[in-house]
Amino acid sequence: MLSNFEEKLEQINQMMRELAGMILKGEELCFDGFKDRDMQKLDEAREAVKGCRSLANEIDNEVIKTLALYGPEATQLREMVGYLKITNELVNSASNIRSYVKHNKALIASGFELDELESSFIPLHRSALNAMKHTVEMMDLTKSEEEIKSLYRYIKVEESKGDDLYSIVQKDISELLCRIDVDPLDFITVLKLARKLEQISDHAINIARLLLFIKTGGEMESY
Secondary structure, three states: OOOHHHHHHHHHHHHHHHHHHHHHHHHHHHHHHHHHOOHHHHHHHHHHOOOHHHHHHHHHHHHHHHHHHHOOOHHHHHHHHHHHHHHHHHHHHHHHHHHHHHHHHHHHHHOOOOHHHHHHHHHHHHHHHHHHHHHHHHOOOOOOHHHHHHHHHHHHHHHHHHHHHHHHHHHHHHHHHHHOOOOHHHHHHHHHHHHHHHHHHHHHHHHHHHHHHHHHOOOHHHO
16 A cells, blocks of 8 residues: 555556646647648647646646655655656757647748758657657556666657758758748748757656666766
8 A cells, every 4th residue: 555655646646647747748740730730730730838837836836745745765855856856857858849830830931942951850750759758658657667768768769850850941941041942931931840850859758867866876977
């Protein structure tokens, strides 16, 4: 039978996974909206992350109340502090999704064709999506230490790929700008889209570091 404190930890963990699931759903809809040039799916992506800040605040309040009521020991305190940092990363991911939706809808409305950039954009999308999928899996702290470390390695690979793919998008945009007569502002907007996806992967690896720290302790910088 779980103690009151363990039940509270389980509740907070479930709320955290729900918050991460909202981000994942938003990313999936962004990807579909990009592939299909579908404004409705992009609007659904924005709606998917609409309550993220409210839920994050609720989680933070529960963590603070739990700290005050139970005075957790070292390992449990590590988990509580980690959650406080993770909510901030997830809220920033939600903000990136909202910004992505805004810029992508602007491109669709302007009639800008992204066909020639799909070869680098779609892998960038997949990389960000995979990073968040593994992050959601990693939030299940009932997994073994080795499983957690394995998921962390997957996320680290996706984040590294995201950096490389972002550089490729920059190169592709520069080449297109030289040979196609298009409003340069549209190309800047495309670059912003790519940057938002790359940032989502950055948030995912930051969360993964925190989750690994929660599970194993030690120094986060060493992972």
